[in-house]
Amino acid sequence: MATELELKLMVQPEYLKSVCAFLDEFCEKSLSHDNARQPTLDLMNGYYDTSDAKLMKNGIAMRIRAVNQQYIQTVKTKGSSRIGMHERGEWEWQISTDSLDLSLLKEVPLPDSLADMSWSHDLIEVFRTDFKRKVWNVVYDGALIEVVCDQGDVTSQFGRDVISELELELKSGPELSLYAFAKHIANSLPVQVSTVSKAQKGARLKHRRIEFPSKPAKSDSLLVFAAYWYETWLTYWEALFYLNDEALIQPILTSLVQLQKCVPGALSRQLAALERDYEALFDQDDDALLAKLAGGTQTGVMMLETGLWLNRQLD
Incomplete structure (x- = not known):
């Protein structure tokens, strides 16, 4: 299990080309060989849940990703709030086909409401995300950051939404360096912080509901x-x-x-x-x-x- 800490930035599609050029230039001008563009990936992902969204309601996202003719099964938990950042548990397994291997879930600490696995008989593919991913490795303020630019679509029987975003994931180093590098981008280009994951984009196609943060109590700080x-x-x-x-x-x-x-x-x-x-x-x-x-x-x-x-x- 890995803990994923990332900062997601909205980018309107018309600005993606400029953002990618900015990141290319940053790497090209850097004196460090650690700053480098990586190969572009075509990612196809199927997300699974029950028809009544039992996994989503329990903060679980489960998908199978196809990349370079290989299949990766992933489970992510909602994790804890980090005020604008995503921090969550993530489990990944290489699998041989595009079918779920539910035996692997014994490694995941499921909530009590999912522990009996009765829901597993009702799983269906509820939506897909298909996108191109451009990748940069960046060293900034003492941190190693993986920056990805994703462009594509999330689709289901209920409709379609656009994927157009940057994700800055901390690989090592100070957590606040994610903000420092994001600010370096934002000072030059129109990007905004987003807390909406691809799984949330897909799930909301059915009802178009917006998830709001929980209201604090009057006695809170x-x-x-x-x-x-x-x-x-x-x-x-x-x-x-x-x-x-x-x-x-x-x-x-x-x-x-x-x-x-x-x-x-x-x-x-x-x-x-x-x-x-x-x-x-x-x-x-x-x-x-x-x-x-x-x-x-x-x-x-x-x-x-x-x-x-x-x-x-x-x-």
Whole structure:
């Protein structure tokens, strides 16, 4: 079992080429041979669950990946919250065919509700993800980071969604170096933090439901409220483009207003400036509102600045 720690960044499809060129240039200019582009992969993945989503409801994602004529069975658990980052358990096995080998699950600490394996008789392929993956190995701020750019589709009988994203996975070194390198990208290109996994993209095709963070109790600390409003901002931002609904700018503004009350003065003032920028765009009643929001760099920078501050409070 491995513990996977990654930071996911949304990239609108029209900016993927520029992001890849930026990463190529970073590696080419580096004096370290550890910074290098890796071969591009074509990845085909089938995700399995019961028709009533028993695995997803228990925070489990199970897939078979086909790559270079080999099959890999993977199970991922939801893991613990890291405020904008994904931290989860991951089990992988090489298998000989594209059929699940459920005997391998004895290595996975399943929750009590799944322990009797009765659900295993009802498994079906519920959705697929098919995408090209470009890969870079990057050394930055004392960390070895695998950066991947994924472009493709998630599909099921209920519809289709686009995959267009960067994933920065920590291989070794300081955890906060993920934020440092992501900020290096975001200062030049329009990327934003995302907490939505490919498995969540596939699962929501059926009902188009958005998963929101749990509301804190009134007695919780200011830091807990800061994390809640930060993740609510990220959730509404991703939903804004997934649902193509400009009305969601309003709860984004609300999230920013509440977040400003929970963070230090300098960061609060930066968030207030971003809020004013959003309001100015919204007041223009412009048909290109979403395109303008997607094309700016300040949102991604502030998402990363805020996420970095929040994670430092956990140290």
